[in-house]
Amino acid sequence: MPFVISGLPLAVRILLAVAAGGMAVLAFAPFSFYPIAILSLALCYALLSGSGPREGLLIGWGFGIGLMGFGIFWIRISTHEYGNMAPWLAYLLTALLMVVAAFYYGIAGALTARLSAGARLSGPLLAFPAAWVLTEWLRGWLFTGFPWLTIGYTQIDAPLAGLAPITGVYGISLVLALCAGLLWCLIRRRGRIRYAALAGLVLIWLAGTALKGIEWTEPDGAGFRATVVQANIPQSLKWDPDTRISSLRAYLGLTRERWDSDLILWPETAVPDFLHEVEDSFIRPLAAEAREQGTELVIGIPVMDREVRLYFNGLISIGTVEDVYRKRHLVPFGEFIPFRDWLEPIARVFEVPMSDFTAGDAPRPLLRVGEHLAGASICYEDVFPAEVIEALPEAAYLINVSNDAWFGDSLAPHQHLEMARMRALENERWLLRSTNTGISAILDHRGQILGRVPLFERGAFSAEVQPRRGATSFVYLGNRLAIGLAFLMLALSIPYARRKGPGEAATQLWRNRKE
Template sequence: MRALFNYPYSQLAIASLLGSFAVLGYAPFYFYPAPILALAGLFHLWARSDSMSRMAALGFAFGMGLFGTGVSWIYVSLHDFGGMPMLLAIFATTAFCAFISLLPLSAGWALGRFFPVTPMLAAPLLWTAQEWIRGWIFTGFPWLAVGYSQVPYSPLAGFAPLFGIYGVSLLTATCAALIAAAFAKRLGKKPLALWLLALWLSGAALKHVEWSEPYGPRVSFSLLQGNIAQDLKWREDELVHTLQTYRQMVMASRARLIVLPEMAFPLLLDDLPKSYLDNLARHARSQGGDLLAGVPEIRHDANETRYYNSMLSYGTAPTQVYRKSHLVPFGEFIPFKPVFGWIYRELLHIPLADLASGEPNQAPMNLAGQKVAIDICYEDVFGEEIIRPLPEATLLINVSNDAWYGNSLAADQHMQMSQARALETARMVLRATNTGATAMINREGRVLAHAPHFTQVSLDGEAQGYVGATPYVRWGNRPVIVILTAGILGLGWRQRKFGKAR
């Protein structure tokens, strides 16, 4: 076994397998010990390495295992629905995974370069720092941040209302470092057990804290999952069928709050028959409530025409609109258009791939007696953005169309991020999607009701609004950033004073 760990290529294979194993911590598996054990293995490999380059390679291999397994569904959107040739889609998916694996690589390199004396203290800080950087660089891709793997069942999830998902990542990585230190006999079994017990008992106790209190009566809702196949959604010959499907589902609802998914109507708002919308609004008013529908919107500003991914309300309240502000690069807008524009002209066939961004700070909507904060699809993976309309908002709604990723892990992973948002904000989250995962999530981050995927169904229930502000709502990611900065600088000073970098 010792010889196996000392052989470089075997170490890289082990690191990659550990990254793949970590995916079991995320939905739909929810085996939250897996990422802790996987990171413990990576930290152990890092501590046994004798060069910065090897530590960097181990970080890269772990990242390729994690992302190559966990976000391989990108291939589905590029090839199956984007029309990209198979080999090119495989290359693009692999290149993307390799690109984001450069951040775990940098964490390994920095650990070997600056912290050879205190690797087990620095590893959790550096791991969390690279996750935080990945959450905003190039508009951000926080998917598979290790903190999500602890939501909602792990005791560590109890820290989410305090420090957000990156705080949970830091504590998860700390648990991994404690295990790795004990395995390397740098920490005895008794101190290990005491520290782990303290962290887990504290998290479990925090789960019993009520960070918010009920606001108003419970509101009946219908979350409409139309199950419109992605390859048919934008075809003109399917338009009538799509409109009829949603009209029938709306008319069958007896709820005060009816929610349709992202871009439920696959044509511009200006082209949608007014009589169609009037009928839907009339039904919502007859229930004493409101309807929320996704539709692309066009606006003419001065000499510029802009298209938006929008949600509009109809019913007892005046019509309100939310326009998606955080767009997906290469999916909803073209970054560096002079460089990458040819990809869309020659290789991809994605409708409305160059949208405009809505305002970053949009007020909650007044719907069915609640103040509802809307976020569209990818936006709810950014906790620091979801808290912008809080604490004013009493209820969170996410609408999405994860049909782009087929029958893969993507939809369930996305729902787990919504579960994290519920924990961070102490608010219920309602998710209305085209093909799944349509769900009702309570303020503890647990799924109370979940519609079957790829089924036309209305998920009905009652939601409770809440008021109050968690520490994360008040402070966002700032406390974690301060902890990471102070910890890294402090260990760097200790390294400089007591040991030499490699």
């Protein structure tokens, strides 16, 4: 029956939306069943079809709760196990974040329902993709941004990944939601519309496959041998003064085994002391040793400006040249307190070491490493595509250092690596990623993993890295193309929402008979 889903009680539709959102988590790493993303979005639209804005809000919110509930539950680990928060409070705050993040999907649901009323095709093909992507984009920057689980990441190994160098991850989300709308039309419509929907799906996926064969950048000179090291220092010991010497010895041991590399990368805050405190006793002797071996070292270390008494999450390069990068996009509550005047009382329940960082003010995220400039990012800076592209086209490759130990043995390290892969592909630059406990990896310019150091293992991985020059379309256009298309699609759907089409009339008649 055409209106079986829309005719279900609202509570049932909300529960189905929660299930659809939870199912979507399987499309992300480490599961990576990417077709599930289209199926879950198609089910979401089917539940929204025929709904009013209020119902759409609740259904979309339900989808978001399912997605966030299953997808970011790992935040509890950082607040409870490492933030020293009482278990009940850790669960409460995690649930609050999930509900708030899920509300963006509620906005998308309400907007889709409002603009789909009476529309045969503009709802699934214009309103739904546009509303979905615009709210994803809004979530990515409003209140410092939380762009985790953007649906486009699920396609990193799929044909739609060919769009990444042109439109970025939000463009993939837009096309993915469009594919979900076409799938809905294929199932629910008849005649020529059904055949057109099938043709549209085939053409989109063929175009994505063809685009994957295009290279937008080119090699720049000779390659070099790079190594990422992972000392696997437990988060509970990382800032313990009694274990600092043993931690540094672990990094030194891994480094000295790989002096045949041209570049060795240590993870975020690998040195758990301020730079000025260990500069003479540790950093300068290590830099001299690196120069003697002909190796560049890049190390994560806190940096203090002693004149103004501010400290930064830093990344230093030592060897033939010396340079410093200060993290520009900080983690709320983990590295700074947002809206301090309002939220200071809440923040006092956290006991996070080094949680009062200051954001760096460099205009671009570049770090000089030997003869090359590298695009630098620390921790979750690499989940903001518009910030990473600011290093291009000068950056010959990308560097990301992180400490995902905060989230234990959960989905988070796998999801974070998946996002790093998308950055490599969007910019067509090799990416070196070193983390404290995993997953450290070297990615090529297509976002493919050449090798990794698994979670909770001490080790290193080396590979020949090829610097590149030039820039993709995404570097020049950023998110403007995807978001501009989404706004255009939204505007085109508005006139259709003012009409009472046969679908809406039939739905209302079915409901009247039921009452």
